Amino acid sequence: MKTTEEIIATNQKQKDFYNHFKQNRATKIWAKFRNGLLNKIRKNIGIQDQAYLKHKEWFGDLSNKKVLDLGCYAGNYWSIYLAENAKEYLGIDLSDVAIGKFNERLKPYPNAKAEAVDFLSSEFTEKDYDLIYAYGVLHHFENTAILIDKLNEKLAPGGSIISYDPLQTSLPIKIIRTIYRPFQSDADWEWPFSKKTYYQFSKAFNVIERHGLLGKSKWIAFVNLLPVSDKRKVKSAKNGTNRIGSNRKILTARCSVACI
Numbered sequence: 001m002k003t004t005e006e007i008i009a010t011n012q013k014q015k016d017f018y019n020h021f022k023q024n025r026a027t028k029i030w031a032k033f034r035n036g037l038l039n040k041i042r043k044n045i046g047i048q049d050q051a052y053l054k055h056k057e058w059f060g061d062l063s064n065k066k067v068l069d070l071g072c073y074a075g076n077y078w079s080i081y082l083a084e085n086a087k088e089y090l091g092i093d094l095s096d097v098a099i100g101k102f103n104e105r106l107k108p109y110p111n112a113k114a115e116a117v118d119f120l121s122s123e124f125t126e127k128d129y130d131l132i133y134a135y136g137v138l139h140h141f142e143n144t145a146i147l148i149d150k151l152n153e154k155l156a157p158g159g160s161i162i163s164y165d166p167l168q169t170s171l172p173i174k175i176i177r178t179i180y181r182p183f184q185s186d187a188d189w190e191w192p193f194s195k196k197t198y199y200q201f202s203k204a205f206n207v208i209e210r211h212g213l214l215g216k217s218k219w220i221a222f223v224n225l226l227p228v229s230d231k232r233k234v235k236s237a238k239n240g241t242n243r244i245g246s247n248r249k250i251l252t253a254r255c256s257v258a259c260i
């Protein structure tokens with residue numbers, strides 16, 4: 001398992017990756033599959049709307065909250081929502097290119113700013129966050145123990161974490177990932193949560209709530225390869241999902257975590 005210094009060194013490569021998106025063919029195919037097919041399934045079976053409502057519920061009243069958007073890249077929909085509504089908002093990311101673009105988008109929000117800095121680095125000194133939001137980020141930390149210590153260091157007493165991450169606990173995704181992993185260009189900083197990772201979080205934090213998005217409908221990845229109509233694919237996905245149910249999970253807590 002790598003030390004903090006070794007991870008920070010690897011993150012220089014990750015920074016370069018996100019600055020230039022040097023994806024190889026296998027990584028591009030995977031991203032297309034994940035962002036295209038899985039997002040389409042989520043939309044078709046109504047999960048997208050559920051995730052939207054969950055975010056709003058979990059964020060709650062932000063007017064008194066100091067918020068860290070960890071690994072914000074150039075800002076997603078919720079980054080702007082947080083920037084607009086939080087008492088204080090800071091987005092951080094490894095990519096200075098993305099942060100440059102994001103700071104342009106943040107101009108209308110006086111309490112919000114973004115910085116290019118590694119969360120693990122001693123250069124990042126700010127702390128006492130009431131909320132740490134990490135969308136698709138926590139699985140980029142190889143050493144969960146180091147990550148947990150850092151999250152605890154940065155949270156205010158009673159603060160919470162909301163995160164959204166891929167799991168590798170579901171069989172169909174595990175199979176696909178195992179085949180794909182030797183070829184992917186971002187394998188050095190991509191660690192989808194295993195059961196062990198999840199237990200580390202649940203031991204360290206009080207997990208208030210967790211949700212998955214696709215449940216058994218992940219098998220649709222294979223059904224999709226079959227010569228059946230789109231209507232049947234959507235029907236079988238609807239049958240398989242637990243509505244925000246299992247697999248990719250959302251968790252929250254004091255020092256809490258959410259992943260989808």
Ligand SMILES: C[S@@+](CC[C@H](N)C(=O)[O-])C[C@H]1O[C@@H](n2cnc3c(N)ncnc32)[C@H](O)[C@@H]1O
Pocket residue numbers: 011014015018070071072073074075076092093094095117118119120134135136137140
């Ligand atoms: C999958 S992207 C998610 C981006 C964004 N949250 C979104 O919703 O589009 C993961 C991001 O985490 C950032 N990241 C990974 N490790 C980080 C670290 N140690 N410190 C700061 N940012 C980090 C990467 O630079 C990358 O932009």
